[in-house]
Amino acid sequence: MGHALGTETSMRRVVWAEYVSVDGVVDAPSWTRAFWNDELSRMQKEQLFRSDALLLGRVTYEAFAQSWPTMTDPDGFADRMNRLPKHVASRTLKKFDWNAKPIEGDVADGVARLKQQSGGDLLIYGSASLVSSLIPHDLIDEYRLMVHPVVVGRGRHLVRDIAQTKTLKLIDTKTLTSGVVVLSYEPVR
Numbered sequence: 001m002g003h004a005l006g007t008e009t010s011m012r013r014v015v016w017a018e019y020v021s022v023d024g025v026v027d028a029p030s031w032t033r034a035f036w037n038d039e040l041s042r043m044q045k046e047q048l049f050r051s052d053a054l055l056l057g058r059v060t061y062e063a064f065a066q067s068w069p070t071m072t073d074p075d076g077f078a079d080r081m082n083r084l085p086k087h088v089a090s091r092t093l094k095k096f097d098w099n100a101k102p103i104e105g106d107v108a109d110g111v112a113r114l115k116q117q118s119g120g121d122l123l124i125y126g127s128a129s130l131v132s133s134l135i136p137h138d139l140i141d142e143y144r145l146m147v148h149p150v151v152v153g154r155g156r157h158l159v160r161d162i163a164q165t166k167t168l169k170l171i172d173t174k175t176l177t178s179g180v181v182v183l184s185y186e187p188v189r
């Protein structure tokens with residue numbers, strides 16, 4: 001945090017929130033439904049309302065854009081999801097709806113530019129390919145892994161094809177009554 005003319009300025013944080021099985025699978029998370037409860041709902045709402053934009057990979061964006069616009073709920077979660085700006089990493093997608101626009105140019109450079117703006121968290125849901133492209137550039141500020149007590153056996157894993165080890169520091173743990181353990185890490189810089 002720096003000071004300019006007596007006012008505090010801060011960079012936005014990139015927070016990756018990910019459902020993961022004990023064996024590291026993040027793919028097709030229908031296996032998470034059995035563990036959903038009020039605690040997880042409350043935590044997800046707090047996280048979403050701390051954010052003022054979403055960063056999404058193309059696959060996650062397309063899945064979300066098909067389902068979220070028609071959702072409603074009494075707590076305002078769906079409304080918030082639908083209203084937030086979405087920044088999408090895609091080289092192939094030509095049409096953007098649902099309050100979305102592409103991250104222009106190099107994805108890492110684009111996310112770095114978004115981080116330099118003032119505002120709330122930039123929240124990533126899913127988007128494993130996007131995350132894998134941001135980790136080598138040290139652009140993830142918090143890794144929030146919601147480890148579900150289930151072994152899925154097959155599917156896409158958390159991260160792939162990272163050439164260099166990234167050391168993280170545990171900053172928080174929460175064990176929910178459903179058996180989900182929320183592990184929050186930040187990179188060691």
